[in-house]
Amino acid sequence: MNNMKLFNDPIYGFIQFPYPILYEIIDHPYVQRLRRISQMGLSHYVYPGAVHTRFHHTIGALHLMTEAIRILRSKGVEISDDEAIAASIAILMHDIGHGPFSHALEGEIIHVSHEFLSIQFMEDLKSNFGKHIELALDIFQNKHQKLFLHQLVSSQLDMDRMDYLSRDSFFTGVVEGVIGYDRIIKMLNVRNNELVVEEKGIHSVEMFLMARRLMYWQVYLHKTSVSVENMLRKVIRRLKQLLESDDSDYYSSLLSPSLSFFLCNAITADTLRSQKTDIIEKFSKLDETDIYYSLKNLSECTDEVLRFYSSSILNRRIFKVEHHDEPITIEQIEAIKSKLLKTKTVTMNIIEDVILLSEESNISYNTKKETIKILTKKNEVIPITQFSFNLIDTRLINKFFLCYPKIY
Amino acid sequence: MNNMKLFNDPIYGFIQFPYPILYEIIDHPYVQRLRRISQMGLSHYVYPGAVHTRFHHTIGALHLMTEAIRILRSKGVEISDDEAIAASIAILMHDIGHGPFSHALEGEIIHVSHEFLSIQFMEDLKSNFGKHIELALDIFQNKHQKLFLHQLVSSQLDMDRMDYLSRDSFFTGVVEGVIGYDRIIKMLNVRNNELVVEEKGIHSVEMFLMARRLMYWQVYLHKTSVSVENMLRKVIRRLKQLLESDDSDYYSSLLSPSLSFFLCNAITADTLRSQKTDIIEKFSKLDETDIYYSLKNLSECTDEVLRFYSSSILNRRIFKVEHHDEPITIEQIEAIKSKLLKTKTVTMNIIEDVILLSEESNISYNTKKETIKILTKKNEVIPITQFSFNLIDTRLINKFFLCYPKIY
Amino acid sequence: MNNMKLFNDPIYGFIQFPYPILYEIIDHPYVQRLRRISQMGLSHYVYPGAVHTRFHHTIGALHLMTEAIRILRSKGVEISDDEAIAASIAILMHDIGHGPFSHALEGEIIHVSHEFLSIQFMEDLKSNFGKHIELALDIFQNKHQKLFLHQLVSSQLDMDRMDYLSRDSFFTGVVEGVIGYDRIIKMLNVRNNELVVEEKGIHSVEMFLMARRLMYWQVYLHKTSVSVENMLRKVIRRLKQLLESDDSDYYSSLLSPSLSFFLCNAITADTLRSQKTDIIEKFSKLDETDIYYSLKNLSECTDEVLRFYSSSILNRRIFKVEHHDEPITIEQIEAIKSKLLKTKTVTMNIIEDVILLSEESNISYNTKKETIKILTKKNEVIPITQFSFNLIDTRLINKFFLCYPKIY
Amino acid sequence: MNNMKLFNDPIYGFIQFPYPILYEIIDHPYVQRLRRISQMGLSHYVYPGAVHTRFHHTIGALHLMTEAIRILRSKGVEISDDEAIAASIAILMHDIGHGPFSHALEGEIIHVSHEFLSIQFMEDLKSNFGKHIELALDIFQNKHQKLFLHQLVSSQLDMDRMDYLSRDSFFTGVVEGVIGYDRIIKMLNVRNNELVVEEKGIHSVEMFLMARRLMYWQVYLHKTSVSVENMLRKVIRRLKQLLESDDSDYYSSLLSPSLSFFLCNAITADTLRSQKTDIIEKFSKLDETDIYYSLKNLSECTDEVLRFYSSSILNRRIFKVEHHDEPITIEQIEAIKSKLLKTKTVTMNIIEDVILLSEESNISYNTKKETIKILTKKNEVIPITQFSFNLIDTRLINKFFLCYPKIY
Secondary structure, rough: OOOOEEEEEEOOEEEEOOOHHHHHOOOOOOHHHHHOOOOOOOHHHOOOOOOEEHHHHHHHHHHHHHHHHHHHHHHOOOOOOHHHHHHHHHHHOOOOOOOOOOOHHHHOOOOHHHHHHHHHHHHHHHHHHHHHHHHHHHHHHOOOOOHHHHHOOOOOOHHHHHHHHHHHHHHOOOHOOOOOHHHHHOOOOOOOOOOEHHHHHHHHHHHHHHHHHHHHHHOOOOOHHHHHHHHHHHHHHHHHOOOOOHHHHHHHHOOOOOHHHHHHHHOOOOOOOOOOOHHHHHOOOOOHHHHHHHHHOOOOOOOOOHHHHHHHHHOOOOEEEEOOOOOOOOOHHHOOOOHHOOOOOHHHHHHHHOOEEEEEEEOOOOOOOOOOEEEOOOOOOEHHHHHHHOOOOOOOOOOOEEEEEOOO | OOOOOOOOOOEEEEEEEOOOHHHHHOOOOOHHHHOOOOHHHHHHOOOOOOOOOHHHHHHHHHHHHHHHHHHHHHOOOOOOOOHHHHHHHHHHHOOOOOOHHHHHHHOOOOOEEEEEEEHHHHHHHHHHHHHHHHHHHHHHHHOOOHHHHHHHHHOOOOOOHHHHHHHHHHHHEEEEEOOOOOHHHHHHEEEEEEEEEHHHHHHHHHHHHHHHHHHHHHHHHHHHHHHHHHHHHHHHHHHHHHOOOOOOHHHHHOOHHHHHHHHHHOHHHHHHHHHHHHHHHHHHOOHHHHHHHHHOOOOOOOOOHHHHEEEEHHHHOOOEEEEEOOOOOOHHHHHHHHHHOOOOOOOHHHHHOEEEEEEEEOOOOOOOOOOEEEEEEOOOOHHHHHHHHOOOOOOOOOEEEEEEOOOO | OOOOOOOEEEEEEEEEOOOOOHHHHHOOOHHHHHOOOOOOOHHHOOOOOOEEEHHHHHHHHHHHHHHHHHHHHHOOOOOOOHHHHHHHHHHHOOOOOOOHHHHHHHOOOOOHHHHHHHHHHHHOOOHHHHHHHHHHHHHHHOOOOOOOHHHHOOOOOOHHHHHHHHHHHHOOOOOOOOOOOHHHHHOOOEEOOOOEEHHHHHHHHHHHHHHHHHHHHHHHHOOHHHHHHHHHHHHHHHHHHHHHHHHHHHHHHHOOOOHHHHOOOOOHHHHHHHHHHHHHHOOOOOHHHHHHHHHHOOOOOOOOOHHHHHHHHHOOOOOEEEEEOOOOOOHHHHHHHHHHHHHOOHHHHHHOOEEEEEEEEEOOOOOOOOOOOOOOOOOOOOHHHHHHOOOOOOOOEEEEEEOOOOOO | OOOOEEEEEOOOOOEEOOOHHHHHHOOOOOHHHHHEEEEOHHHHOOOOOOOOOOHHHHHHHHHHHHHHHHHHHHHOOOOOOHHHHHHHHHHHHOOOOOOOOOHHHHHOOOOOHHHHHHHHHHHHHHHHHHHHHHHHHHHHHHOOHHHHHHHOOOOOOOOOHHHHHHHHHHHHOHHHHHHOOHHHHOOOOOOOEEEEEEEEHHHHHHHHHHHHHOOOOOOOHHHHHHHHHHHHHHHHHHHHHHHOOOHHHHHHHHOHHHHHHHHHOOOHHHHHHHHHHHHHHHHHHOHHHHHHHHHHHHHOOOOHHHHHHHHHHHOOOOOOOEEEEOOHHHHHHHHHHHHHHHHHOOOHHHHOOEEEEEEEEEOOOOOOOOOOOOOOOOEEEEEHHHHOOOOOOOOOOOEEEEEEEEOO
């Protein structure tokens, strides 16, 4: 029995969960590992307060789920204890498959999505938590009949988004991300098995969508963050090359054992399926301390490119970055290369390795997905884009990023 | 030239510093390293939000120093630009000597205080920042004639305490630590070369002292934190033993190179003085990622004690803890041992290693140190304990802690 | 049926009450009148944000009561719906007897305490709300067997104090009043029919007592507030004199009808008992707009003293104020008078009327009243002063105030 | 000389102004009167915390002006002390012409706009504050050469809007109005004599526009507020009718002298110009306490309509309200009338007086006015609608409101 019954959350105050099994799952090493995975990866290089963890986010999302279930039940929506537990487990584990630096390294260390990994982790826990995990998996994968439970876990207005916007805005100090999560949750209801928001909450949802859009461009896709993420990806990619070279033992010795394993073995969905227990066990040992540990070793290694990037990341010497509306052209790249050489910012040796490109896009409300629905005072259910008299931005915005060393 | 001129602090809002040299120092790897040293060590196991870094605290303290200097100047206190820069550097570097998990491991990894190390770091930077560092060192060590500048850096009402109380209370969500730093700083003044607080700020100072006292018992010396800190110290001490055994190579191979170096070589003030550059360089590579990396390896090592403690820390299986007003007796310890054996909580093998003891004390206002002085409306300077009509708690509180595995 | 089910409170967020009858009572004109009685009277002359109303405080205290009942029930304390409703009504009506400017004018307009008036108001509502009011009166007057319900309404740790400290600190911006109401309420329990606080909440209670003490001296008894309150009392006292003179019709015509009634008729507990319905009805028409309306008329009246004070209050020309530890002596008063005359600050005409005296005292924790009790982990109930290892200030502090016109 | 040098603002903390003359103006009765004019009128019937005053808003806007001037000067924008003082006075007085319940009664009590009245008030103070007021008037009326100073006082991104959004959102608890005023002000600059926002602040401006839009519909034009404002306007209009009847003396006697004067004399711009000093003097005596005083008398008067509305407003019995996209038709009105009669909600006597209509519109960003301009990193000045890649809602939204008594 766990006696840690009350969490002090700087955002929500004292929070507590109604089912003991949730505390048991929180105590599991798989969830505790999320203490070593930060929620916002390298964003702390821009926003020094943004060092909160996925563990903290998970606890927060679980709290919002608890609140949402309480509100829905108070409005007569039937949710059994088993369903409530399962929905809670689903949100508690929705991020459990994240690796170090989450999105920045997604697909680089292991060749499956973090959602896929979350499912593997959950399946791995079936032996411990039995039927509860099974129902949680159903809800997570939208196989349970009550669609609205899935929507609380994963939709355009889920508890995940609600918590991360609130939390990231709190820890960064960016007020543009402040949302009325309290009001939105109090206005949730269910019609035709789907989650709806009562009309009185419409402006809070509009603000939520706007806040999400702005947080992407102000914070998540902040130019400096994108730049340092590109730099870190470059390290991983370079490493993978060198680990296939003759010096692979040397480079492997500079990495933590877990990181070495995943970079030397390209794990795909297939390998994962065939050796699940083993790989999940190994992946569960991998966290951001492995990356930092390895970067410190690499910053003194023999490869100039790795040395340059590793020490730059560790000491926050971040590349300059431009964003463009159109793909970067070869001419633009060549122009920068000659400038870097002319100013002796970098040497010929590494010139081919110091131009980093990436593409980022965001859509704050996607009309092609399940829509957010408003329950009007006349008891009609209407998609928000039809009901709102304020503009809702549904466009996909795409940007092309070009990063290279600062020229002094 | 650094172009990162504006920090977004979730507590103070947008902050900026008036001297370019401060940005240069912030950019130095020695300061950037503080991004990998957390401000509150293992407290995040109690307060999940408490993962902010010493880097963030340092930036905050520097902001408060900037404010204090601005206020004092506006009241006619003479502070030259050189003095302002030096006082700013002194606060910026006051914590630079902290190692991983700061107080929890102070004296365990390196046998000198963190203040002593901060001074070595500063001296190491003389070559880069010359006279500014020298004056900063004078202020830091109270060798500069303007005593009040030293007091801003280090006294019972310094910018360090002002920031850490505000920041730790913000990130933990513990409102008992909220203080009126804004009012206190606005009420600062100087008389007879000493820092004083104008009468109108007295209640804010009283609250500051109370908040500091309560934060110690509610947060810094929280039983769970003390327990996990004792557990971590046990790991380090056990390691030092084993590194002197025949298996030293094996245990050394499980540690990060930096940690291994310091645990294998007992560095004292003398060794530090004789090989300063080298050791400072090495110490600057050591941070909390070394500890976590090592703990992960140790959690699978051959030594049962290390394995037990390492995996317990990583997975938050924290010992039960009692605190007592009197030293723990041998009888108390023996009683617990037999209970642990009888309940089969631990085996005979490790029974001698699972009782941890420590002593913690706190005094929120020490009348034996330099006192906090109030400047009355009649322009008199009076120690706060004489002027206040509210009780100020000046007692030293001492507690004895006894930690051991939870019995189920 | 009222459909205003959700209050948006800037402190607590969205709040809601579980019993419809509470909304009916909130809607009653007696409660709505509290919208025109400010919580902090004339303090807004010092803290411009402090214009919140007794209505808002009442709603807040009701919310905390709702929370406290929910927590106690979750710990197995038996509270029937009727008791919960009655305790809620008791807190909802605890301030209903306040007249304009509450404490500043207590005993000046009507010669009974506001608690006595609250009881009369409640009795007047028996016809509307029957047995619920009767039980509420029992709880309010400590005649109900469950002592702890009375303690939630009125004790040294009641929902009234908890809300007003939080609220006043929020609206003034004085952080010294911030308390951990959330934690205290979560730690409430009942033993031997009495309210106790579980050991884990002790530091929050210590901080609550300190915060209350400091709020008195920083805010409630702020010198400027005391001064303007003395000035307002002077207006009322002067008016009562003149209303007994030959010009009583003239002065009466300058007042609102309600204020005129009470100043011309010295209502005591006896008159109130004999003509309750009538007087309660009249008193319910009296609020702060009557005072401001009358002050505006008086600022142009023929009496120099009234004119001087009324326009001074309206235009914030507040007397200078000194506070002393000893009673003010005749010599001190005479010295000030001659200074006022010599500097021609006031004329001989009104010199006898421009020295105002008052005495104020505060005790943040009174050991002679029912004590706050701590429930230890060993399940013992111990008074906080015996259990705490931090100092708790239990002294009565007394100050003598001397106010007179500013001399330029 | 005033010694109240430091305001404690719950939003901005401790604030101070650099020019003594500003304190003198704050102390003037014309400004002090704003303590009796609430910022949000009757909105406190929906949001109980929304009782803050125009005085408080004015102090806040002055603080933001002080900050904006400091930032612009630090970027090399030339602003002389005289200009800084005048711009500060202009913002300090921008609302001084507001009467009781501001917008709700604009044009009902006096037949000129509040801006026109503000100008009259300022001209009246020329004798006290001379050239400073004259320059302030030039800036206020956009006659001064430095356009950007006028824009700080009055434009689509002025200090007025910045403060009222922040303040109203703080006191109501509506987070949808939270804006990054701090960031926007730090990003202000001047190009071609016009205010611009540096590119880094663009998302904060986008959020500001969205927040303003949502605050209108969520708060300022909240249906309940619109309804009670219509009810108050009805009282004033009915009064004006009756004051022209034979019973005018009777009705006049129920009003405060100031209100009576303005309702009996239709003051226009012409009368104001011809008897300025007299009328400004009289208007400066009129505030919200006159309205509440009069409503209390009217709630017991002989006219059924006045009685009905006055007591309804005082006791918060607010009409039901519908809003429509199209003008209300006669058929809709007649349908409601018969329903009211059939349900005996009101009698035939007053049926013609219980249907209230109004039209409200809002545009959060008006492209037909001076645009908000962005200063790009390439030093170009581009209108925000061209530069932003997020949608900016520039549409005028119009709603038709229909209010009538609740039917039970």
